[in-house]
Amino acid sequence: MTLWIFLALLALASGALLFFGLGGRPVALTRRDGSVAILNDQLAEVAADRDRGLISGAEAEAAEIEIKRRLLSVARRTEAAPERRGSGRATGALLAVAVPAAAVLLYLQIGAPEVAGRPSEEVAAQRAEAAQVAALTAELKARLEGDPEGGPTEGWVLLGQTYMTMGRYEDAAGAFASVAGREEADSSIQSRYAEALIAAESGVVTPKARRVIDRAIALDPANPAAVFFLSQAREQEGALVAARALLVERLDSADGFQPWMELFIASADRLGEQTGDAPLDLARYAPMLGGGRGPGAADVAAAQDMAPADRMAFIESMVEGLAARLEDEPGDVEGWMRLIRAYDVLGRTQDAAQARAGARAAAEALPGDDPRRDAVLRALDGG
Known part of the structure; x- marks a missing residue:
């Protein structure tokens, strides 16, 4: 409710500025106003010259008659073609209504009026927590890089997983790359490395990621993550039948229910819609x-x-x-x-x-x- 009161006051204030700012007297003189002002000045000058004796009374009277004739001429032109002095106020009134209304409509379209604002304490706490995680992550990286023996594999894997959670996929790929060539780097580490590379490219399986996937498959052909990424690579190559076959084959070779099966079935069915294959029955596997x-x-x-x-x-x-x-x-x-x-x-x-x-x-x-x-x-x- 406080938000809406604030927005209403803001709309009224902006509307008032637009209405009175555009609806008042124009800052710049119109042509008629300028002509009248000049002629009035001339009348004043004629009177002053007469009072100082610079011109005679007859000359002054003749000059005043001519100036007043011009004033009447200006007045007649104004009546024949009246200036739209009210257009500024009309424009101001229109904008005073249209601008706040458009702002409200835009907010309702792309905003979230039904969502309560978060307290500043909550936002501050979340920022502090994120800063703490970032600091600890930087400290972990510094320790691993400063280790003369290259840092333990488990530490690099933890760093990579933390970067993945933070959405820093390129950094995660770098962390996994630091240990991917080690003798103890098993298929799980290779598939995590491949995942980071794919995430860093917004889901595209690059040639580098494909080589890492192949290495993970070579170490463990049953690694479900590696099989899933290999299917993704085949799909991007246009080999939809082969991509689906990889998923189905891994499902059929599973020893009992596994938590990744639903994801495999969903992906296989999505590919099946394009290859013409019937949907898989989840109850068959689970x-x-x-x-x-x-x-x-x-x-x-x-x-x-x-x-x-x-x-x-x-x-x-x-x-x-x-x-x-x-x-x-x-x-x-x-x-x-x-x-x-x-x-x-x-x-x-x-x-x-x-x-x-x-x-x-x-x-x-x-x-x-x-x-x-x-x-x-x-x-x-x-x-």
């Missing part, structure tokens, strides 16, 4: 999704080789799906325990606490002779 199985710690860990954004989006969707089902089936003790583990892995402590309350309520509702009751309650109590 029949437990329909039954409400939620991701556990192993499921979340198995998604670590996926692109960060895709990985988190998929895991979050799985977790939210399980949480939604438990609202309808609050008595599913096993479901609550899986949800607790998923929240713990994701670091969502508050949600995990709420899930523990749901699990406790479900366990306490079980019959006393149900062995799950005591087992769940002991687990929730840390026993």
Whole structure:
């Protein structure tokens, strides 16, 4: 409400400036005003010359008659073609209404009037946190670069992952490049390096990224992230059938459900729309999704080789799906325990606490002779 009051006052102020500024008397004289002023000055000069004796009374009278005749002539021309003195006020009135109205319409179109402004303390806290992260990241980089032995591989990987989270993809690629040639650089590091290179080019798989992808595939042909990026490269080359086949082949070779499957299926179906292939059946690879199985710690860990954004989006969707089902089936003790583990892995402590309350309520509702009751309650109590 405060914002709208401020905007209204601002609109009124700007409208008043436009109205009175353009609607008042013009600063520059019109041609008529100039002629009248000159003739009046001439009349005054004639009178002054007569008073000083420079001209006779007859001469002064004749001059005054001629000047007054010119004044009448100017007046007649003005009546025949009246000046539009009111046009400035009309223009001011129009702009006084149009400018604020246009501003409001533009704000409603591209602004967010329904979103409350964030307190300055919150903005300051976020900026301070971002500055702290940037400082710690710079310190980590300095330590790694200052290490005479080149810095530990784990440190460079952490730096690269931090840069990815910050959206500094070129810096992330540089961090992964520092260790990509090391003997201990496995397929996971290579695929992370490829991901950073692709992100730095706005999703384009460059020849350099393609070489890194091939290296990741050579180290581990089953690396889902490397397979996904290779499919992306084939798609950009125009080999849509081959790109889709890579995804389907990896899906078929998986040993049981994996968290990256939904992303693979979505990508394969998108390609299938262009190749004429039928959509894949998610239940074929993950029949437990329909039954409400939620991701556990192993499921979340198995998604670590996926692109960060895709990985988190998929895991979050799985977790939210399980949480939604438990609202309808609050008595599913096993479901609550899986949800607790998923929240713990994701670091969502508050949600995990709420899930523990749901699990406790479900366990306490079980019959006393149900062995799950005591087992769940002991687990929730840390026993």
